[in-house]
Each structure stands twice: as C-alpha cells, then as structure tokens.
Amino acid sequence: MLDLHIRKCVARRNEHRAGTRPRAQQATARWLVALALVGSAVAAIAIATGLPATGLAIYLMLTLPFVFFA
Secondary structure (H helix, E strand, O other), X not given: OHHHHOOOOOOXXXXXXXXXXXXXXXXXXXXXXXXXXXXXXXXXXXXXXXXXXXXXXXXXXXXXXXXXXX
C-alpha cells in the first residue's frame, strides 16, 4: 500500500533550460492567462453592481478554458 504514494522522478533532457516551450505554446498560455484575468475583472464588476449569478457565470465561462487547456 505504501508504494502507491511513491513517485519516481526521471530527469528529462533540456528540462533545466528556461523558455524551452515553443512560441505557439507560450502565446496560447499568455492568451489563456489574459482571458482568465479579464474574466475575473468582469465578474468582480458584475458582482459589485448587484448581479452575483451573472458575475459567477461570466467568471466560470472565461476561466474554464484556462483550467482545461493550460
């Protein structure tokens, strides 16, 4: 039962270098982070104006792509 919790780590080649992701992946990651931040701001504005259900719906709609594709 104890061996289920043990992870074996293997060093990968070129993993230590920063910025090894291709530019397309970096652009996608930036787009998803920006989308999540905009969703958070819009949701906060909607909640502050008295529309909590709308704000939460907007927040979930715009942050789910970040959760699934990042």
